[in-house]
Amino acid sequence: MTCMRMAIAVISVLSLAAVASPARAQRPIPPAEQFGKPIGTPGFPPPGASSCTGCHPASTSVDTPAGRLIGRSPSDIVTAVAAFRSGQRPATVMDRIAKGFTDDEIKAIADWYGAQK
Amino acid sequence: MIRSPTRRHFLRTAAASAAATLPIPALAQAAGGRVVVVGGGFAGATCARALRQLDPRTAVTLVETSQTFTACPFSNEVIAGLRDIKEQQFDYKSVAADGIVMVFDQATAVDPHARMVTLANGDRLRYDRLVLAPGIELRFDAIPGYTEAAAERMPHAWKAGEQTLLLRRQLEAMPDGGLVVIAPPANPYRCPPGPYERASQIAYYVKTKKPKSKLIILDAKDQFSKQRLFEDAWKELYPGIIEWVSLSMGGKVSKVDPATMTVETDFEKHKAAVANIIPPQKAGRIAELAGVADRTGWCPVDPVSFESRLQPNIHVIGDACIAGAMPKAGFAANAQGKVCAAALVRLLAGQQPDEPRLINTCYTIVAPEYGITVAAVYRPSNGQLVEVQGSAGTSPVEAPRSTRVEEAKLADGWFKTITGEMFG
Numbered sequence: 312m313t314c315m316r317m318a319i320a321v322i323s324v325l326s327l328a329a330v331a332s333p334a335r336a337q338r339p340i341p342p343a344e345q346f347g348k349p350i351g352t353p354g355f356p357p358p359g360a361s362s363c364t365g366c367h368p369a370s371t372s373v374d375t376p377a378g379r380l381i382g383r384s385p386s387d388i389v390t391a392v393a394a395f396r397s398g399q400r401p402a403t404v405m406d407r408i409a410k411g412f413t414d415d416e417i418k419a420i421a422d423w424y425g426a427q428k
Numbered sequence: 429m430i431r432s433p434t435r436r437h438f439l440r441t442a443a444a445s446a447a448a449t450l451p452i453p454a455l456a457q458a459a460g461g462r463v464v465v466v467g468g469g470f471a472g473a474t475c476a477r478a479l480r481q482l483d484p485r486t487a488v489t490l491v492e493t494s495q496t497f498t499a500c501p502f503s504n505e506v507i508a509g510l511r512d513i514k515e516q517q518f519d520y521k522s523v524a525a526d527g528i529v530m531v532f533d534q535a536t537a538v539d540p541h542a543r544m545v546t547l548a549n550g551d552r553l554r555y556d557r558l559v560l561a562p563g564i565e566l567r568f569d570a571i572p573g574y575t576e577a578a579a580e581r582m583p584h585a586w587k588a589g590e591q592t593l594l595l596r597r598q599l600e601a602m603p604d605g606g607l608v609v610i611a612p613p614a615n616p617y618r619c620p621p622g623p624y625e626r627a628s629q630i631a632y633y634v635k636t637k638k639p640k641s642k643l644i645i646l647d648a649k650d651q652f653s654k655q656r657l658f659e660d661a662w663k664e665l666y667p668g669i670i671e672w673v674s675l676s677m678g679g680k681v682s683k684v685d686p687a688t689m690t691v692e693t694d695f696e697k698h699k700a701a702v703a704n705i706i707p708p709q710k711a712g713r714i715a716e717l718a719g720v721a722d723r724t725g726w727c728p729v730d731p732v733s734f735e736s737r738l739q740p741n742i743h744v745i746g747d748a749c750i751a752g753a754m755p756k757a758g759f760a761a762n763a764q765g766k767v768c769a770a771a772l773v774r775l776l777a778g779q780q781p782d783e784p785r786l787i788n789t790c791y792t793i794v795a796p797e798y799g800i801t802v803a804a805v806y807r808p809s810n811g812q813l814v815e816v817q818g819s820a821g822t823s824p825v826e827a828p829r830s831t832r833v834e835e836a837k838l839a840d841g842w843f844k845t846i847t848g849e850m851f852g
Contacts, residue, residue, distance in 0.1 A: 408789070
């Protein structure tokens, strides 16, 4: 399987997981079903993910303290965000931003970035 | 004359552009739909590029008046003499290389029913979906005496470029001991912390170069963004230099006279050496012409797709739109550009857009190596974008200087990152 196909497979599995997740269903705002195809269709970043590249560069040539997320291990991202949120890990802005996402949302974002190249 | 914008302008620019090496976007694969984006700033340039990335079949035309984009964030450092304006400036070569058709002209009319944009040169561009990202228009009818001509003596410098440099030159020419007046508008306006960052940057200049000078902020409101952080920093870094006069203390400017450099409130007259008047604002002119601006002068939109609530098939992003709790800021505009692009690809494919989450972080530099931020995550709720509970907040009030240094570094990295995404 090529990397690209693998990435698509990963995303497809995730999209199913995201739709089925109880946390998503409990949200007071309209459920995902009302918004067409499952979130996480190949090529489509999950909710929130596209904002990250405001600080975390997509390009490898930008010199900034905020590292690239693309290609990073999803579990590392999930762990880091959890530590930012709890205050265990010192942060500049991520302590606040981490509080704006559920665990499922963070996992979807982390998996998506992990699958990007 | 009605033409398909993509082919004509592509052919016109193909020889000179790196786009010549890419497949022609719309001719062969018009299946993705035609999107015209008006305005090539943080919202528009981001949206155009994100569209091509999400679905390369989309034919994207970007209409922009200027060949050079001058970014507002960090332009206060240009005013303070700490940064060259060239660091603020970008061209559209990489945007064109993505297969986006660049049209350097002014959009003068929109026909929402015929789905057509008219340009100043008479050309008309058809679209399936239109994105308006026109930024702001300054209201020269809001403060008595503050006309467009007055801005040549009392610069607003609220659109970066010549006005930024004018304010810089005025500060340099100011005698030591001269009074600087900054007059921020009431909400909403572009870059809520901007006037106070500017006050900080000018105070830095005053402290280091014109130590007898003072700075007075005549404000049309009683609170402002990151207020406690600013006030603490001013006390620490610029004691006795900055005086802030709130609305309830009589700060609102009632009249200006550029001939005598006088700035008046209902209670006092100030003779300024340098007067930076930031007038109230509204959505860029094309928004009004397209019928997407309401009586406030701003554009109500659906928080999921950023589609106008007043006209079908037109989306408004960036400073021009009413984005609920999201401030009018470069980071927010960039986030909206990407969310809008994803919604457009869905809509053009006959699907419903996904419910988005958006992030904003406003970075402010109050002195070299002294940065502060305000950040939040936003989600649609009851037809508006609201802050996700618990996510919104500023940098800590009590913090060691190392925190400010870190945030200043992050701010610098942010600017490189976001402008790289737009123009790199």
